[in-house]
Amino acid sequence: MLYAILCYHDEDVVESWTKEEDDAVLAKRHKVQQALVDEGRMGPSIRLVPTTAATTIRASGNEQIVIDGPFAETKEQLLGFYIVDCRNLEEVIDFAKRMKEGESCTFEIRPIRIFNTGELPEKVEVAG
Amino acid sequence: MNDVAWIEKALTAARPQAMAALLRYFRDLDRAEEAFQEACLRAMKTWPEKGPPRDPAAWLIFVGRNAALDAVRREARNTQLPSDDVLSDLDDAEAGMAERLDDAHYRDDILRLMFICCHPDLPATQQIALALRIVSGLSVREIASAFLANEKAVEQRITRAKRRVADASIPYATPSPAERAERLGAVAAMIYLVFNEGYSASGGEAHIKTQLCDEAIRLARLLLRLFPTEPEIMGLLALMLLNHARTPARLDDDGQIVLLEDQDRSLWNSNFIAEGIALVDKAMRHREPGPYQIQAAIAALHAHAKTAAETDWREIELLYRMLERLQPSPVVTLNRAVAVFKAQGAAPALELVEPLEERLSNYFYFHGLRGALLQELGRDKDARISFDKAISLARTPAEASHIRQHIDRLAGDGAKRQEAG
Numbered sequence: 001m002l003y004a005i006l007c008y009h010d011e012d013v014v015e016s017w018t019k020e021e022d023d024a025v026l027a028k029r030h031k032v033q034q035a036l037v038d039e040g041r042m043g044p045s046i047r048l049v050p051t052t053a054a055t056t057i058r059a060s061g062n063e064q065i066v067i068d069g070p071f072a073e074t075k076e077q078l079l080g081f082y083i084v085d086c087r088n089l090e091e092v093i094d095f096a097k098r099m100k101e102g103e104s105c106t107f108e109i110r111p112i113r114i115f116n117t118g119e120l121p122e123k124v125e126v127a128g
Numbered sequence: 129m130n131d132v133a134w135i136e137k138a139l140t141a142a143r144p145q146a147m148a149a150l151l152r153y154f155r156d157l158d159r160a161e162e163a164f165q166e167a168c169l170r171a172m173k174t175w176p177e178k179g180p181p182r183d184p185a186a187w188l189i190f191v192g193r194n195a196a197l198d199a200v201r202r203e204a205r206n207t208q209l210p211s212d213d214v215l216s217d218l219d220d221a222e223a224g225m226a227e228r229l230d231d232a233h234y235r236d237d238i239l240r241l242m243f244i245c246c247h248p249d250l251p252a253t254q255q256i257a258l259a260l261r262i263v264s265g266l267s268v269r270e271i272a273s274a275f276l277a278n279e280k281a282v283e284q285r286i287t288r289a290k291r292r293v294a295d296a297s298i299p300y301a302t303p304s305p306a307e308r309a310e311r312l313g314a315v316a317a318m319i320y321l322v323f324n325e326g327y328s329a330s331g332g333e334a335h336i337k338t339q340l341c342d343e344a345i346r347l348a349r350l351l352l353r354l355f356p357t358e359p360e361i362m363g364l365l366a367l368m369l370l371n372h373a374r375t376p377a378r379l380d381d382d383g384q385i386v387l388l389e390d391q392d393r394s395l396w397n398s399n400f401i402a403e404g405i406a407l408v409d410k411a412m413r414h415r416e417p418g419p420y421q422i423q424a425a426i427a428a429l430h431a432h433a434k435t436a437a438e439t440d441w442r443e444i445e446l447l448y449r450m451l452e453r454l455q456p457s458p459v460v461t462l463n464r465a466v467a468v469f470k471a472q473g474a475a476p477a478l479e480l481v482e483p484l485e486e487r488l489s490n491y492f493y494f495h496g497l498r499g500a501l502l503q504e505l506g507r508d509k510d511a512r513i514s515f516d517k518a519i520s521l522a523r524t525p526a527e528a529s530h531i532r533q534h535i536d537r538l539a540g541d542g543a544k545r546q547e548a549g
């Protein structure tokens with residue numbers, strides 16, 4: 001069963017981490033992921049650029065309008081997500097709990113209905 | 129990250145909102161600061177046990193306000209202290225509090241707070257010091273070390289700024305849309321001042337002060353979250369992110385300046401670049417170009433180039449032309465001259481540079497660029513004079529030693545030419 005693990009946190013807090021703090025969090029999560037990676041059950045990990053860079057397309061009557069940012073003032077923002085292959089909810093909960101250890105983020109687990117691997121470059125080219 | 133580290137980050141993140149609201153209640157910077165400090169102390173005690181509240185800013189405002197009201201009553205020796213249970217059941221109170229603190233309030237509060245710090249009567253150094261103290265919550269010691277001033281001087285600077293703010297009548301009413309636009313501009317400029325102080329220190333040993341750059345970026349993100357449709361705020365944030373992305377490559381191991389064209393681009397922060405480019409793209413859709421957006425677009429062109437040789441100098445030159453029209457200044461023309469130099473050669477660039485001499489005679493970069501152009505044209509003696517002038521105007525050891533390298537190269541080239549001749 002494929003699951004998406006969505007990571008929510010206060011963007012203000014996460015964006016104020018130093019590079020060392022950020023690296024430490026990622027390194028800790030990587031360790032937990034390793035077992036699934038070894039078994040070929042760890043899908044893509046995606047980190048999103050902060051919501052200030054977001055654009056929203058909404059219907060307005062018969063028109064589509066393009067607006068800046070998500071306007072909803074929520075305390076937590078979607079920061080990124082993981083795709084994993086787990087046997088059942090128990091396993092994915094256990095996995096997410098171990099990734100979350102020591103962190104104040106929130107993980108939301110959502111089973112995936114349709115999945116296409118698609119094609120993307122191995123590494124994201126931002127300066128190219 | 130452990131609890132305490134997270135709480136500290138959360139307190140820092142909530143600070144502008146909480147301070148801004150407390151200032152609205154008490155209309156006194158010192159009182160608001162004390163209230164916020166007290167609320168933070170209580171948060172450090174309560175949050176590890178009960179877990180963080182749903183809305184840290186609302187919690188801090190509520191607790192801070194009550195604590196300060198207590199203090200006011202105590203000072204007035206007015207009747208007895210309110211009982212503890214006023215504060216004990218925060219969970220319920222917090223939800224109601226959060227609802228009442230709607231976004232519109234937050235926006236105006238924070239804008240007012242920042243605007244007070246960049247009050248036009250205050251000199252730039254006081255604006256920065258006050259903003260770092262009040263909005264960012266840096267300690268006097270941290271600010272002193274950032275400015276390489278002693279703590280006493282910084283303390284005085286802040287006290288003086290506060291007195292000036294108290295004397296000037298700052299309107300507490302909600303700003304009109306026109307006033308808001310004006311304030312937003314002033315606040316953006318203040319944030320950019322903080323960034324520039326960190327990006328290119330005005331003096332002292334350290335050429336880059338990362339902490340100030342990080343803080344300016346944090347404040348700009350906050351502002352953009354509050355005003356998500358302002359293209360110039362997008363531009364400001366993008367500009368700072370794209371510039372700051374280069375920080376790891378700007379100095380070598382010996383602390384010497386590495387020019388943009390010589391920097392190891394693999395050291396650039398790719399997260400900042402991705403965010404910066406995304407923001408520039410977004411801002412451009414608004415078709416309301418402004419100085420920050422154009423400067424950010426120039427920085428984005430540098431970021432797009434995989435090597436220095438791939439830089440699109442023609443496009444950069446066009447953007448500087450646009451910037452010159454919007455914001456004419458000899459420094460902008462000087463920067464355009466660099467682009468002209470890269471795209472068309474030293475001779476037309478020198479033509480642009482020469483008329484600026486009168487106005488930029490005390491500007492380090494003017495003499496540095498003029499020297500480099502003269503050197504390129506083989507006028508070594510004139511180049512040497514310009515480089516000497518530049519050294520005498522250098523503000524940090526890194527700047528001085530950078531020019532010295534030019535002079536060494538000049539000497540080397542001269543020797544080579546003599547050998548060849």
